[in-house]
Amino acid sequence: MNEGTVTTHPLPLQLRSDGTLRHLLTLEGLNRRQIEQLLQRAQAFVRPLGATPPATRDLEGVTVANLFTEPSTRTRVSFELAAKRLGASVVNLEVQLSSRVKGESMLNTIYTLESLHVDVMVIRDAEAGIPGLVADHVKPHVSVLSAGEAHVSHPTQGLLDALTILQRKPDLSKLAVAIVGDVRHSRVARSAYDALTRLGIGELRIVAPPVFMPEAGEMPGCARHTTLAKGLKDVDVIMMLRIQKERMSQASLPDADRYFAKYGLTPDRLQLARPDAIVMHPQPMNRGIEIASDVADGPQSVIRDQVRNGVAVRMAVLAEVIANRGSLPPA
Amino acid sequence: MNEGTVTTHPLPLQLRSDGTLRHLLTLEGLNRRQIEQLLQRAQAFVRPLGATPPATRDLEGVTVANLFTEPSTRTRVSFELAAKRLGASVVNLEVQLSSRVKGESMLNTIYTLESLHVDVMVIRDAEAGIPGLVADHVKPHVSVLSAGEAHVSHPTQGLLDALTILQRKPDLSKLAVAIVGDVRHSRVARSAYDALTRLGIGELRIVAPPVFMPEAGEMPGCARHTTLAKGLKDVDVIMMLRIQKERMSQASLPDADRYFAKYGLTPDRLQLARPDAIVMHPQPMNRGIEIASDVADGPQSVIRDQVRNGVAVRMAVLAEVIANRGSLPPA
Amino acid sequence: MNEGTVTTHPLPLQLRSDGTLRHLLTLEGLNRRQIEQLLQRAQAFVRPLGATPPATRDLEGVTVANLFTEPSTRTRVSFELAAKRLGASVVNLEVQLSSRVKGESMLNTIYTLESLHVDVMVIRDAEAGIPGLVADHVKPHVSVLSAGEAHVSHPTQGLLDALTILQRKPDLSKLAVAIVGDVRHSRVARSAYDALTRLGIGELRIVAPPVFMPEAGEMPGCARHTTLAKGLKDVDVIMMLRIQKERMSQASLPDADRYFAKYGLTPDRLQLARPDAIVMHPQPMNRGIEIASDVADGPQSVIRDQVRNGVAVRMAVLAEVIANRGSLPPA
Numbered sequence: 001m002n003e004g005t006v007t008t009h010p011l012p013l014q015l016r017s018d019g020t021l022r023h024l025l026t027l028e029g030l031n032r033r034q035i036e037q038l039l040q041r042a043q044a045f046v047r048p049l050g051a052t053p054p055a056t057r058d059l060e061g062v063t064v065a066n067l068f069t070e071p072s073t074r075t076r077v078s079f080e081l082a083a084k085r086l087g088a089s090v091v092n093l094e095v096q097l098s099s100r101v102k103g104e105s106m107l108n109t110i111y112t113l114e115s116l117h118v119d120v121m122v123i124r125d126a127e128a129g130i131p132g133l134v135a136d137h138v139k140p141h142v143s144v145l146s147a148g149e150a151h152v153s154h155p156t157q158g159l160l161d162a163l164t165i166l167q168r169k170p171d172l173s174k175l176a177v178a179i180v181g182d183v184r185h186s187r188v189a190r191s192a193y194d195a196l197t198r199l200g201i202g203e204l205r206i207v208a209p210p211v212f213m214p215e216a217g218e219m220p221g222c223a224r225h226t227t228l229a230k231g232l233k234d235v236d237v238i239m240m241l242r243i244q245k246e247r248m249s250q251a252s253l254p255d256a257d258r259y260f261a262k263y264g265l266t267p268d269r270l271q272l273a274r275p276d277a278i279v280m281h282p283q284p285m286n287r288g289i290e291i292a293s294d295v296a297d298g299p300q301s302v303i304r305d306q307v308r309n310g311v312a313v314r315m316a317v318l319a320e321v322i323a324n325r326g327s328l329p330p331a
Numbered sequence: 332m333n334e335g336t337v338t339t340h341p342l343p344l345q346l347r348s349d350g351t352l353r354h355l356l357t358l359e360g361l362n363r364r365q366i367e368q369l370l371q372r373a374q375a376f377v378r379p380l381g382a383t384p385p386a387t388r389d390l391e392g393v394t395v396a397n398l399f400t401e402p403s404t405r406t407r408v409s410f411e412l413a414a415k416r417l418g419a420s421v422v423n424l425e426v427q428l429s430s431r432v433k434g435e436s437m438l439n440t441i442y443t444l445e446s447l448h449v450d451v452m453v454i455r456d457a458e459a460g461i462p463g464l465v466a467d468h469v470k471p472h473v474s475v476l477s478a479g480e481a482h483v484s485h486p487t488q489g490l491l492d493a494l495t496i497l498q499r500k501p502d503l504s505k506l507a508v509a510i511v512g513d514v515r516h517s518r519v520a521r522s523a524y525d526a527l528t529r530l531g532i533g534e535l536r537i538v539a540p541p542v543f544m545p546e547a548g549e550m551p552g553c554a555r556h557t558t559l560a561k562g563l564k565d566v567d568v569i570m571m572l573r574i575q576k577e578r579m580s581q582a583s584l585p586d587a588d589r590y591f592a593k594y595g596l597t598p599d600r601l602q603l604a605r606p607d608a609i610v611m612h613p614q615p616m617n618r619g620i621e622i623a624s625d626v627a628d629g630p631q632s633v634i635r636d637q638v639r640n641g642v643a644v645r646m647a648v649l650a651e652v653i654a655n656r657g658s659l660p661p662a
Numbered sequence: 663m664n665e666g667t668v669t670t671h672p673l674p675l676q677l678r679s680d681g682t683l684r685h686l687l688t689l690e691g692l693n694r695r696q697i698e699q700l701l702q703r704a705q706a707f708v709r710p711l712g713a714t715p716p717a718t719r720d721l722e723g724v725t726v727a728n729l730f731t732e733p734s735t736r737t738r739v740s741f742e743l744a745a746k747r748l749g750a751s752v753v754n755l756e757v758q759l760s761s762r763v764k765g766e767s768m769l770n771t772i773y774t775l776e777s778l779h780v781d782v783m784v785i786r787d788a789e790a791g792i793p794g795l796v797a798d799h800v801k802p803h804v805s806v807l808s809a810g811e812a813h814v815s816h817p818t819q820g821l822l823d824a825l826t827i828l829q830r831k832p833d834l835s836k837l838a839v840a841i842v843g844d845v846r847h848s849r850v851a852r853s854a855y856d857a858l859t860r861l862g863i864g865e866l867r868i869v870a871p872p873v874f875m876p877e878a879g880e881m882p883g884c885a886r887h888t889t890l891a892k893g894l895k896d897v898d899v900i901m902m903l904r905i906q907k908e909r910m911s912q913a914s915l916p917d918a919d920r921y922f923a924k925y926g927l928t929p930d931r932l933q934l935a936r937p938d939a940i941v942m943h944p945q946p947m948n949r950g951i952e953i954a955s956d957v958a959d960g961p962q963s964v965i966r967d968q969v970r971n972g973v974a975v976r977m978a979v980l981a982e983v984i985a986n987r988g989s990l991p992p993a
Contacts, residue, residue, distance in 0.1 A: 050472040051660040052392050053448040061714050063743065074443050077422050081394065081447055084420050089746050091739050107959075108946055112736050115969035116743055117715040141712040284439055297438075307446035329713040381803040382991040383723050384779040405774050408753050412725065412778055415751050615770050628769075638777035 013135055020324035023135045023144045024317050026153040027194035035198055039163050042316035046167075046309060053081075053311070058319045059088035064120045065113050066092045068147070074283065074307070075147050075156075079122045082314035088120075097123065097130050110134050114142055120318060124148045141328060143321040145314075151185045156317060157282055158191025160309040162199055164302050165237055167309075168278050172196065176203040178231050178273075181241030181263065181290050182212040183219075188282045189241060193219050207231030209254075209263065228263060232272040240265055240281045243290045256289045265291045270300065278302045344466055351655035354466045354475045355648050357484040358525035366529055370494050373647035377498075377640060384412075384642070389650045390419035395451045396444050397423045399478070405614065405638070406478050406487075410453045413645035419451075428454065428461050441465050445473055451649060455479045472659060474652040476645075482516045487648060488613055489522025491640040493530055495633050496568055498640075499609050503527070507534040509562050509604075512572030512594065512621050513543040514550075519613040520572060524550050538562030540585075540594065559594060563603040571596055571612045574621045587620045596622045601631065609633045675797055682986035685797045685806045686979050688815040689856035697860055701825050704978035708829075708971060715743075715973070720981045721750035726782045727775050728754045730809065736945065736969070737809050737818075741784045744976035750782075759785065759792050772796050776804055782980060786810045803990060805983040807976075813847045818979060819944055820853025822971040824861055826964050827899055829971075830940050834858065838865040840893050840935075843903030843925065843952050844874040845881075850944045851903060855881050869893030871916075871925065890925060894934040902927055902943045905952045918951045927953045932962065940964045 014029045016022045027035065045054050064083040068076050076092065083090045097106040113121060120143045123131045128150040135144040148154045169175055177196060183189045183206050196204055206213065207225045225231035232238060243259065254262070265279065279291075279301045287293045296303060345360045347353045358366065376385050395414040399407050407423065414421045428437040444452060451474045454462045459481040466475040479485045500506055508527060514520045514537050527535060537544065538556045556562035563569060576587065585593070596610065610622075610632045618624045627634060676691045678684045689697065707716050726745040730738045738754065745752045759768040775783060782805045785793045790812035797806040810816045831837055839858060845851045845868050858866055868875065869887045887893035894900060907918065916924070927941065941953075941963045949955045958965060 047448070048660065049446065049448075050470055051448075053394070055392055061717055063715070065739075074440075074447075077396075077424060077444075078447060080422055081420065089743065091742055093739060105947070105949055108949075109736075111966055112945065112969050113739075115711065115966045116736075116740060116973055117709070117711075117713075117970070139712055283443065285436075287436060287439075304442055304446045307443050308448070311447055329710065378779065379991065380777065380779075381801055382779075384725070386723055405771075405778075408727075408755060408775075409778060411753055412751065614774060616767070618767060618770075635773055635777045638774050639779070642778055 013132075016324060021317075021320050022324065023131075024155050024321070025131045025135060025144065025146045025149070027155045027158050027191055027198065028153075030198065032198050032200070035159070035162070035195060038159060038313070038316050038320060039166065041320060042159065042163055042309065042312040043167075045312035045315045049304070049308065053085055054315070055085050055087075056319075057087040059083060059086035059322055062088045062119045062322055063117055064088045064090045064122060064318070065118045066090065066122045066147075067095050067097060067109075068092070068124045069096055069126060070094065073124070075124065075310075078307070078310045079145075079147060079314050082311050083120075083318055085311075086315055086318055088318070091118075097125050097127075097134070106130070106133070107137060110137055114139055119143065120145060120321065122147050126150055128152045141325055143325070145317060145321070148187055151187050152190065153194075154187040154191045155194075156310065156313050157188050158195035159317070160306055160313045161188075161192045161239065161280060161282075162195040163309045163313060164280060164306050165196075165278070167305065168302065169236055172199050172201050174202050175236040176205065176234065177201055177237040177239060178205045178207050178235045179239045179241065180207040180228070180231065180265070182243050183208045183241065184212045184214050185244065186241050189214075189239075190219075192239060193222070197221065205231055205235065228265075228269050229272065232269060235273045236277055238265065238270070238273055238277060238279050240279065240291050242282060242284065243286055245286065245289065256286075260289050264289065265295050267292065267294050267298070270295055276300075280306060283307070344463075347655060352648075352651050353655065354462075355486050355652070356462045356466060356475065356477045356480070358486045358489050358522055358529065361529065363529050363531065366490070366493070366526060369490060369644070369647050369651060370497065372651060373490065373494055373640065373643040374498075376643035376646045380635070380639065384416055385646070386416050386418075387650075388418040390414060390417035390653055393419045393450045393653055394448055395419045395421050395453060395649070396449045397421065397453045397478075398426050398428060398440075399423070399455045400427055400457060401425065404455070406455065406641075409638070409641045410476075410478060410645050413642050414451075414649055416642075417646055417649055419649070422449075428456050428458075428465070437461070437464070438468060441468055445470055450474065451476060451652065453478050457481055459483045472656055474656070476648060476652070479518060482518050483521065485518040485522045486525075487641065487644050488519050489526035490648070491637055491644045492519075492523045492570065492611060492613075493526040494640045494644060495611060495637045496527075496609070498636065499633065500567055503530050503532050505533050506567040507536065507565065508532055508568040508570060509536045509538050509566045510570045510572065511538040511559070511562065511596070513574050514539045514572065515543045515545050516575065517572050520545075520570075521550075523570060524553070528552065536562055536566065538594075559596075559600050560603065563600060566604045567608055569596065569601070569604055569608060569610050571610065571622050573613060573615065574617055576617065576620065587617075591620050595620065596626050598623065598625050598629070601626055607631075611637055614638070675794075678986060683979075683982050684986065685793075686817050686983070687793045687797060687806065687808045687811070689817045689820050689853055689860065690815075692860065694860050694862070697821070697824070697857060700821060700975070700978050700982060701828065703982060704821065704825055704971065704974040705829075707974035707977045711966070711970065715747055716977070717747050717749075718981075719749040721745060721748035721984055724750045724781045724984055725779055726750045726752045726784060726980070727780045728752065728784045728809075729757050729759060729771075730754070730786045731758055731788060732756065735786070737786065737972075740969070740972045741807075741809060741976050744973050745782075745980055747973075748977055748980055750980070753780075759787050759789075759796070768792070768795070769799060772799055776801055781805065782807060782983065784809050788812055790814045803987055805987070807979060807983070810849055813849050814852065815856075816849040816853045817856075818972065818975050819850050820857035821979070822968055822975045823850075823854045823901065823942060823944075824857040825971045825975060826942060826968050827858075827940070829967065830964060831898055834861050834863050836864050837898040838867065838896060839863055839899040839901060840867045840869050840897045841901045841903065842869040842890070842893065842927070844905050845870045845903065846874045846876050847906065848903050851876075851901075852881075854901060855884070859883065867893055867897065869925075890927075890931050891934065894931060897935045898939055900927065900932070900935055900939060900941050902941065902953050904944060904946065905948055907948065907951065918948075922951050926951065927957050929954065929956050929960070932957055938962075942968060945969070
């Protein structure tokens, strides 16, 4: 299946003994049916832009804590709105859970939140293994959701990317998808790989300069290309990745202009793909570095759908882990 | 009307085609009737100190995002409470929308929030033109409210100032109002000017040291005075402005003590005005620089009324823009 | 009773004229019956880990403002959840109320919040006297709750500590309690002293190195020990305190390793106490400095109970001060 992935924690613990979803740390542990059920549940939460968003009481009485190393990210807001629209109480904390942080240990924080009757911990951390470590230590009624784990995994992003593709092109077995850019450091790419391979994608390509290629053993089954000319040829879906500009300063890397000249997605290059190809980006975008604004805002872009689907996916995951845990002793 | 104002964006877009309010970016585009209706709506939300604040479900299912460059301002809290008391969901984001900020473009942020089903974006930004720019780009069901735009405009402050005066002195045509202090850099002064001139104020005076006077063409119709002795003579309303102490360090400016000696509002100087004159300040105050504590907390001060009216005005504006947009497709 | 405490503000104002609780600034002004009633009310809000937390509408229509100098503390989250579970609206502000802070005065902030119809101000400040000063200035319908005042007082912590002991060992008159560590700088120790002495604790000991001993007159009635060997002998309750590592750098103080060697609570030293002794810590813990992880997470630790009881105590205090104020004029 996907043995070469770089996760550093063991993965048994996402499911309850009855097979239902308890944590969402990575998509690796899930099978096709489980992913499809989550996407189906998410689709029911999707509304067109301008429609009233769905509101349920599925999480009434449930407390969700967003634990982000920095609070002002779109993913934090997406989780916060997802939880609120299900009727949960939400608290936001800016915390460093990394084991490197001295003084206040991760476990102290986790046990405290648990004792405050927090039911779901949504965690973004720059250190690999943190969400799994937390999941290993919380009580059975608590669920841990990764909101992005180092370069390793970003499971709700993988789900929303899959949902976005399915909405436009329902038969994945016939599709060619190109993931383009800094694949090596990308949790988005890894979770997209996990989701799409499990869902039976026809063809998955990696398109990257050599320094951004993943390790040799990683992402088995993907063709690797170092030019857009070959990589984008006749694909149905182009998934652009964000370039970390701070990596541009390294000697081995071109600067932003030279990167754009070689790997930026321009209207011209978009022509290499199928005429009805869709363009995706996990955001935030570097316009003019990995993608031209004309393409980002153009008719083939589904980037805003991805954001909208992100709330729906997070609602689905929250509803799923809470529905599955059974009823708690009454208040 | 008010042609000399320094706004840098065109202003057609505050109203819907049916003439109802969609955005609130500045008071310039509004006529007397529209302002009076907003104030009437606001008055219905006013409660005395110590009474239970009003609570409605006018914004049930509506999501309001507060986009402030720094989150801990009283205006952010005022908007947050206004929205919550109308039943809205509120998310706070600390963001820099300014076009100068690299990496994450303003439009990315706006489109993302739109896709998260945010209905109202409340924006404070230090760069002129940002709220208008956002309003130009959002979908028809989204409203943009300025919570303070550079030195240009602070429309809800203008409304709450007008409301505060009207509560004490209902016939504006008979009043003389002095705006005192750093008028040149003040969005509060500009929006007060807009509100009061549209409402038919009797007399409006600017009282400032020469370095704090607005440009020659600005605020037409106002008498200009450089001394309190003349400027406050027989006025009914004194609107003090906040002095930016950081500007005090410039060579051309006196230090705080010398400023207070010449332009600080003391009990003695308050005697220059009519005996029943009221004293206003947009806050935060520099006690001992532009205003003496005896005056700020004295019987003629209506500064706390201004704060209370601020929530009511923001509730009115929120209720108005949402009521006007018609019903959305159901959830 | 407790005359030697270092509070710098007078304390008459916690109770209303009818004797009911209005503010909670310190436990000094409360008598045994009042503390017992609060603890009884809190106990009704306690749920086992994994149970649904209680949810009431006792604070419906009430607005609670958390005023913390830094927002990401567990105490802020505990107050926020307590207020939300009672149905209140909560706003979080990061503010410096200290009188030393220039520009924006504390009173400006307080009057503003009052005018925004904030009913309860929860205040944490590093400067002694601030909560009392605020309480002296707010209108009669507003309550002020201290969430930790300098080294002086932390009344909800004192209550939750007492509740935690009572849950395990109901007859306080038979207990020996040791407070261990940096007692000199600890508001936790002072509030525990206040609570336990009022509740008729059998024996209260202070165990600290000489530099961490409180002033001679403070905490009358406590035996003082400078070694764990004597201090922990046969006690029923060990209350460990957090060591401020920044104080470790002073010449007079040992480093962390040497402190742990002498004053750290290890499994071996725990044997000095009674076999059924419980171990407490206000958190955040410095594992390996004042307490060994084996003890912190061991079977005698009730540290997680303290956190859980903290929400219950804060719910009780919030419900109490609001219930007592009588009904406001209707909205």
